[in-house]
Amino acid sequence: MEEINLVEIFSYFKSKIVPILIVIGVILVVGNIYSIFLKTPMYQSNTTVLLVNSKNNNTTELQLNKNLVTTYTEIIKSRRVLTQVIKEGKLDCSVAELSNMISVEAVGDTELIRITVKNPNKKKASIIADQIADTFIKEIKDLYHLENVSVVDKAIVNNNAYNINYLKDNIIYLGIGIVLTFGIVFVMYYFDTTIKSTEVVENKLGLTVIGIVPEEKDRG
Numbered sequence: 217m218e219e220i221n222l223v224e225i226f227s228y229f230k231s232k233i234v235p236i237l238i239v240i241g242v243i244l245v246v247g248n249i250y251s252i253f254l255k256t257p258m259y260q261s262n263t264t265v266l267l268v269n270s271k272n273n274n275t276t277e278l279q280l281n282k283n284l285v286t287t288y289t290e291i292i293k294s295r296r297v298l299t300q301v302i303k304e305g306k307l308d309c310s311v312a313e314l315s316n317m318i319s320v321e322a323v324g325d326t327e328l329i330r331i332t333v334k335n336p337n338k339k340k341a342s343i344i345a346d347q348i349a350d351t352f353i354k355e356i357k358d359l360y361h362l363e364n365v366s367v368v369d370k371a372i373v374n375n376n377a378y379n380i381n382y383l384k385d386n387i388i389y390l391g392i393g394i395v396l397t398f399g400i401v402f403v404m405y406y407f408d409t410t411i412k413s414t415e416v417v418e419n420k421l422g423l424t425v426i427g428i429v430p431e432e433k434d435r436g
Contacts, residue, residue: 228405229398236401240393247389248382257377259338263349264368267327267356284360288329289320291359292352301347318348328368338373345371 229236267288291297298311307314319332331348335341346367353365 225402225405228408229401232401232404236397239397239400240390243393243396244386244389247385247392251380251382251385255380256336258334258336258379259341259374259376260332260334260378261338261342261345261371261374262330262332262369263345263371264323265329265331265349265353266364266366266368267329267362285322285327285329288352288356289322291355292320292329292331292348293318297348297351297355300351301344304351305344305347307344314344317344333371334378338375342371342373 267285293315295311298314301307302309302311302314309317317334319334321330321332322328323330331345331352333341333345333348335344349367349371353367356362356365
């Protein structure tokens with residue numbers, strides 16, 4: 217296997233530094249055009265629901281509520297709940313599309329459930345989150361006869377898009393540019409069979425160099 221001369225590789229990369237910087241610059245420019253003009257900002261808003269029956273607030277009841285948190289999260293994303301949310305909110309989407317906008321999680325080791333909605337419209341994200349919470353509370357009271365299920369924190373409008381971070385994006389674009397250009401240059405170097413110096417002739421071919429013909433520049 218042919219040995220790789222690190223000094224030679226470094227010299228080769230150094231000779232290609234201008235094209236490398238140009239390609240990296242182009243990737244950064246294209247990436248920022250995408251981030252600023254083409255990437256759709258997504259906003260998220262969340263609300264929390266308390267699932268405790270105050271009339272039976274004992275250890276057994278609390279443990280039961282904790283064990284049912286998984287069931288509650290599935291009810292929130294069920295067709296029964298989401299169909300009503302779409303109808304009452306006059307949303308232009310399917311149940312499956314609305315379900316993909318929603319994430320539900322338990323808040324630590326508590327009887328709280330956090331409902332998060334993601335949407336390109338920041339106001340709509342908070343409205344949908346509240347609608348889901350209200351509809352879920354009605355359904356859970358009907359299904360489980362819980363008398364004290366309520367919203368703890370209503371959703372608020374979040375003005376900051378969660379998927380837009382220009383500093384992070386530029387670090388990613390820079391990393392992509394460096395990896396891509398260095399990879400291309402390395403492949404070019406590996407398959408470049410031209411003689412670049414007298415050392416290559418002497419070391420790799422075992423021949424003695426007796427003279428060098430200088431390159432004559434066009435004097436125009």
